[in-house]
Amino acid sequence: xxxxxxxxxxxxxxxxxxxxxxxxxxxxxxxxxxxxxxxxxxxxxxxxxxxxxxxxxxxxxxxxxxxxxxxxxxxxxxxxxxxxxxxxxxxxxxxxxxxxxxxxxxxxxxxxxxxxxxxxxxxxxxxxxxxxxxxxxxxxxxxxxxxxxxxxxxxxxxxxxxxxxxxxxxxxxxxxxxxxxxxxxxxxxxxxxxxxxxxxxxxxxxxxxxxxxxxxxxxxxxxxxxxxxxxxxxxxxxxxxxxxxxxxxxxxxxxxxxxxxxxxxxxxxxxxxxxxxxxxxxxxxxxxxxxxxxxxxxxxxxxxxxxxxxxxxxxxxxxxxxxxxxxxxxxxxxxxxxxxxxxxxxxxxxxxxxxxxxxxxxxxxxxxxxxxxxxxxxxxxxxxxxxxxxxxxxxxxxxxxxxxx
Numbered sequence: 001x002x003x004x005x006x007x008x009x010x011x012x013x014x015x016x017x018x019x020x021x022x023x024x025x026x027x028x029x030x031x032x033x034x035x036x037x038x039x040x041x042x043x044x045x046x047x048x049x050x051x052x053x054x055x056x057x058x059x060x061x062x063x064x065x066x067x068x069x070x071x072x073x074x075x076x077x078x079x080x081x082x083x084x085x086x087x088x089x090x091x092x093x094x095x096x097x098x099x100x101x102x103x104x105x106x107x108x109x110x111x112x113x114x115x116x117x118x119x120x121x122x123x124x125x126x127x128x129x130x131x132x133x134x135x136x137x138x139x140x141x142x143x144x145x146x147x148x149x150x151x152x153x154x155x156x157x158x159x160x161x162x163x164x165x166x167x168x169x170x171x172x173x174x175x176x177x178x179x180x181x182x183x184x185x186x187x188x189x190x191x192x193x194x195x196x197x198x199x200x201x202x203x204x205x206x207x208x209x210x211x212x213x214x215x216x217x218x219x220x221x222x223x224x225x226x227x228x229x230x231x232x233x234x235x236x237x238x239x240x241x242x243x244x245x246x247x248x249x250x251x252x253x254x255x256x257x258x259x260x261x262x263x264x265x266x267x268x269x270x271x272x273x274x275x276x277x278x279x280x281x282x283x284x285x286x287x288x289x290x291x292x293x294x295x296x297x298x299x300x301x302x303x304x305x306x307x308x309x310x311x312x313x314x315x316x317x318x319x320x321x322x323x324x325x326x327x328x329x330x331x332x333x334x335x336x337x338x339x340x341x342x343x344x345x346x347x348x349x350x351x352x353x354x355x356x357x358x359x360x361x362x363x364x365x366x367x368x369x370x371x372x373x374x375x376x377x378x379x380x381x382x383x384x385x386x387x388x389x390x391x392x393x394x395x396x397x398x399x400x401x402x403x404x405x
Contacts, residue, residue: 002027005402006092007092008032008093009033010036010098011034012032012034012037012038014037015095015118015166019395019398019399020043021040022395022399024042029044031089032044033046033075035047035048035074048077048078050071051070051074053070061144065148067099068098071098072102073103075099075101076103076107080107092108092111092112094115095115095116095118096153097152101115112162114161114163115157115160117182118165118316119170119316120173120174121146121150122173123137124137125173125314126315126337127228127315128146130314131227131355134261134262157175157182162181162182163181163183165184165185166184166185166186167186167341168341169314169338170338183397185394185397185401186394187319188392188393188394189326189390191389193296194302194327196303196382197213197300200212200303202301204251204290211249211251216245216248218249218305218308218368219253219301219305219308219329220251220254220308221253221298221324222253222254222259223254223259224256225254226260226270227313229311229312229318230310230312231271233311233354233355235275235278236278236357237357237364238250238282238287239281240361245368245369248306250286250287251288256269257269302324302327303327305330306371307331307332308331310332310339311354311360312336312354317338321339321343325385328381330349330373330375331343332367333352335352342385346377350366
């Protein structure tokens with residue numbers, strides 16, 4: 001008899017897409033609760049509304065907690081409705097980051113509860129206070145706000161039978177009292193789709209330029225261009241990089257919104273902010289902003305890359321870092337957690353201090369000036385990702401955790 005699984009994520013499927021699909025393929029009954037997101041084959045997705053906004057007078061930290069409580073109560077009503085319809089999940093897998101996991105135990109106390117503690121906020125040793133240009137060390141008010149950000153996650157960890165998170169560093173951020181129940185299982189990279197293609201080429205219609213493997217193409221990818229992912233550091237290094245490599249072109253993929261942190265002083269986008277700061281310093285005919293791309297087109301850009309730059313605060317590791325490695329991109333990355341878990345300097349990429357603009361220029365130049373070095377780093381990067389982070393291996397690990405193996 002198949003077991004019944006319920007995945008809860010405000011934007012399902014997100015990180016659960018592959019494991020939910022794998023369970024459905026095994027013949028299990030798989031359901032999902034979500035505010036938005038998309039359909040997934042084999043999964044019955046139930047959507048529910050979230051109404052109301054916290055009062056504007058609330059302190060920022062209290063407002064964040066009230067948002068999570070609002071979402072938690074909305075999810076509670078949705079769970080009660082499913083219970084009334086006869087749904088009895090054997091296993092619940094929930095992302096607790098937005099409050100949706102707060103009341104799972106109150107509806108289905110006997111279900112096995114697994115949570116995904118993607119990021120536990122800390123006043124030191126992570127993103128807060130890391131970049132002195134935009135953030136100061138956390139004082140009492142900021143620490144209080146961070147404490148409130150963790151309330152929903154702490155409740156979920158207390159309720160959970162087990163948990164898993166993508167990297168060792170993310171696990172290490174979880175309080176020690178809960179850490180024994182947290183496994184490490186990365187989401188997984190489709191290394192069949194994200195693979196080298198020596199014949200790959202791209203055409204930049206607006207610029208009237210075609211680029212192929214072997215050209216000096218520097219790539220940079222963010223979901224949204226912002227300091228958390230080192231956009232400001234990269235842009236400030238770019239004039240010198242392109243001065244040293246007069247044949248190089250830079251291709252940037254991403255949007256102009258904000259995923260983490262805040263907008264620049266005065267509003268607007270970080271792209272406009274940095275372009276204004278660097279007025280007259282950049283050869284704009286060699287810099288190409290492509291916006292957000294379909295996944296296959298994005299991978300094709302990586303396939304022609306001669307050097308991919310990945311920078312991040314100590315924060316959640318981007319899929320793009322590992323996808324670039326899987327494609328065989330020569331990688332220059334920041335020596336920040338959790339990047340150091342996947343990139344070893346001079347073995348499968350080059351690591352530089354996040355703030356070392358000159359070091360970043362030197363590393364990119366060394367890769368572009370020595371194609372043999374780039375090929376060596378790229379081959380090793382792909383080999384390591386296939387061995388450690390291939391989709392099938394990672395999903396098997398997630399399924400074992402979820403099934404209780």
